[in-house]
Amino acid sequence: MFHIKSLEMVHWDYWQRVKNIPLDAKIITIAGQNGSGKTTLLDALRTLFGLDCSMGRSYKHYARHAGQQTSWLRAVVDNRATGRQLSNRPFRSSGFFSEDEVTLFCQIQKNGGDWKRQYLMRPGAVEIEEVQEANDWLGLENYRKRLANAGLSPAMAKVLALEQGETDKLCEYAPRQLLDLVFQVFGDKEVLDAYDEAKRHQRDTETELQRFEAELESAQTNQERLRLRAANYHQWEGLNKEQRDLQEEVLPTLQYHELREKAKLASDSLRDARRSLAVQDAQLADRRNDLAERASALSAAHRQEAALEDEKSVLEKRLGDINTRLKPLESLLEQKSRLQKLAADAGADIADVAAELEQKESEYLRQRQARDELAARIAADRSAIAALESKTGLPDPENVRAMRRALSEAGIAHSMLPEIVEVTDPRWQGAVEGMLRGYTSVILLEHARDAAAAYRIGEKERYGHFIVPERVTAPEVQDRSLLSVVRFSAKVPPWLIDQLGRVTRVDSAEAGMKLSGGEEWITPEAYHRERRGGRSVFVEASRYRFGQAGRAQRIAALQQSLPKLEAQEDQLTIRINKLAGEASALKARIAGVDAAKELVARQAEFDEAGHGAAPLKAARTEVGTRLGELFPLIKKATEERTLADNAWQYAKRALVDGESGLKLAQKRHQEERAAHAKALSELRRNWRHLPHGWRRPARRLELAVLHQNAHQVNLRIGHLASDLAREDWETDSTVVDQHVRLSALLQGRQAETEERRYQNNRAIEATNNARGAYIDRLRYTIKTYSRNIKELGELANIEVHTDPVRLENDDVQLAQAGLQVRFKFDGKGPIGLNDGEASGGQQVMKSLILLIGLLKSDDGSGGFVFIDEPFAHLDIRNIQLVGEFLKNTDAQYLMTTPLTHNTDVYDPSELTLITSKKKKDTQWAQPIFVLQRRAAKAA
Helix, strand or coil: CCCEEEEEEEEECCEEEEEEEECCCCEEEEEECCCCCHHHHHHHHHHHCCCCCCCCCCHHHHHHHHCCCEEEEEEEEECCCCCCCHHHCCCHHHCCCCCCEEEEEEEEEEECCEEEEEEEEEECCCCHHHHCCCCCCECHHHHHHHHHHCCCCHHHHHHHCCCCCCCCCHHHCCHHHHHHHHHHHCCHHHHHHHHHHHHHHHHHHHHHHHHHHHHHHHHHHHHHHHHHHHHHHHHHHHHHHHHHHHHHHHHHHHHHHHHHHHHHHHHHHHHHHHHHHHHHHHHHHHHHHHHHHHHHHHHHHHHHHHHHHHHHHHHHHHHHHHHHHHHHHHHHHHHHHHHHHHHHHCCCCHHHHHHHHHHHHHHHHHHHHHHHHHHHHHHHHHHHHHHHHCCCCCCCCHHHHHHHHHHHHCCCCEEEHHHCEEECCHHHHHHHHHHHHHHCCCEEECCHHHHHHHHHHHHHHCCCCCEECCCECCCCCCCCEHHHHEEECCCECHHHHHHHHCEEECCCHHHHHCCCCCCEEECCCCEEEECCEEEECCCCHHHCCCHHHHHHHHHHHHHHHHHHHHHHHHHHHHHHHHHHHHHHHHHHHHHHHHHHHHHHHCHHHHHHHHHHHHHHHHHHHHHHHHHHHHHHHHHHHHHHHHHHHHHHHHHHHHHHHHHHHHHHHHHHHHHHHHHHHHHHHHHHHHCCCCCHHHHCHHHHHHHHHHHCCHHHHHHHHHHHHHHHHCCCCCCCCCHHHHHHHHHHHHHHHHHHHHHHHHHHHHHHHHHHHHHHHHHHHHHHHHHHHHHHHHHHHHHCCEEEEECCCCCCCCHHHHHHCCCCEEEEECCCCCECCCCCCCCHHHHHHHHHHHHHHHHCCCCCCCCEEEEECCCCCCCHHHHHHHHHHHHHCCCEEEEEEECCCCHHHHCCCCEEEEECCCCCCCCCCCCCEEEECCCCCCC
């Protein structure tokens, strides 16, 4: 695996540009105050290697702090071969065979409202400026695959992403998790996954074989069905012969016999029908008498109902007259009750109440005026939103509408400047709106020849805005001018192009002041500097007028402000309602003072009203009582009239139906007599072709006894036809050949299925044997890792023991296997991975041993490790022990530590990086200071 030689950061967090931070050392300590950027520096390396940042942060967090559009990370890493062969270089799979160094780039750009990152690899030491125009950028997944081929496997990436204060997390792994991590780093996990995939494939093959066997059983069922079809062939021939006999002889003979019998029955029926017609005529006379009685009863019911309705109308009219006379008297009595209540509620200090009432009414009027103004503003904003969302857009001011109407009547084609302007970069929408807000009513003529006529109309209308006939096609520019972010859908005035083209876009006023003295510039916040000086031309988003982007931002601004305005309107309404209630109460108190006087003055009037209302109320009660009695009587009379009407209607329909039935019966009798005569004639004529022997009475009676009638023969013929049409009848004589061919095909398919099952069983056996043989490789991996951590423990004077791992060629046992590691510190009893008995320093030592044991593998030796504050929980002695331990290993370490009086934390470091906090009055943080240990002189 490779190690890191140098790092460069551009616009990363609060560092503007930190070039070529040396990292070509074995142990590197990053020291600084809390919050000075130590973890930020490690997160830069994590981002550069495609890893996740620590503490829930991401690369977007750091790029956003810089306030720039682009951030860069660059690192030079080692690409030297681990042995004598050049093919052992870490980045050989990326095509870098001859260079000892490889440069890694990460570019972070703001794309719209989000941040995106992309990666690049170059052989040798390459600067950022040399790859500005590169077009072979890599995505995150492809970049991670290349780093994995160089030794930074996904398992190692997981270890490198440990957050601050979590350097002891490896020792908190469960035995199963630790064993899985070992297999991932040593490459055994992929082989085990391959065996699992092979077993899944074999299970799929077994499922397919089961499907083939089911299809084979279905085909055997089809073979049996063919045999049954052949057996039914002869039965079908017998049924066909029976069908022909019935159709050719039996059916015609019985049909002739039935016609003869039918003619005889028809003669008897006609005689019975004549007698029935005489009976029906007698019954119609009785129905006519019953209808006359029903009509008389219906007339009596109508008269009773009408009398009750007339009485009801008279009483209702009288009740209306009583109510008319009683209403003014009741009104006077209600006034008397109101005056009595007001007189009882009146207070003593009327002057104070009147003053308070005046104050409340004044406040009420002021609040109503404020609410009306706010409601008008809300209505205007809603109208503006509706207009902006529609195709018509906002209406122009009255003077503009008048001018455009006059131009249209004169036949002069024109357009407004906002209709042809579109801002391509939303960030500069406000700046363009500010520069052009004085030109929203500029009229552009389609034809320059109309200038004189347009000027005359403008003079007549006293139009105070420019009318422009001279127009040119706007060029497309790609510079820093304000014109570069504006597109025009039609030709524009040349002076507008000049005006926008000489304004330079700058990110801030400070950046604008760095330009030459006479240059004109503008910021995204619409602060404009020209030859006369600087001023803000800011326009609120709710008043944008130019382009679709301006329309969208204006709609968004208006929609955002509407809820606040509506909430203010609701508060004003609540206060107004409260003031109105308080004013009404005060008015009632003032009115109560005069109520007692009015009661005394009008006492005679109120007494007269009481005397006059008493008899009227009694009369109203009497009339109402009678009306209440009439309603059930009217309802009963209506029901009796309805019943009488229904009975009369029923009798009438019965008489009509009887007369109609008699006429139809008479008509049908005449038709039947004619039909009977015609049938006798046709019988003699149509059945002359029937053989004489078939027409004989004895033969006809014999067939009638045997087959009953022609209908039964037809049913039998139909039944035979239905039987012959069924799918289980076979009419093809080649069915035997089909049966023979299907039998041969089934024998071939059965042999093929048996062969495939045999091959799949052999594959299952071979997979189990191969995985069983690979168990030895897994045991070797565990033995190698156990040896590695035991050797590392000896370097730190720690006894490390691993429990034997039971590995069998069984899915359940492989899934449950785990690696249990025990440590002995200072000759004390053994401590497990995470049993809670180890101190903080011992937790760090355990995790370091487990971590570096992974790096010491044959395939993953060397490399680098990020350790965030490893000495946080250690005393001086343990710090020295950890330092000696790190010196004795062959990996590259990047460690962080806060500034502390204990200088032992710097003892193992060959290189120390010092970070500093950003000062409040500066935009960028201070550079990173580098301290390199002086090389020891040779003795």
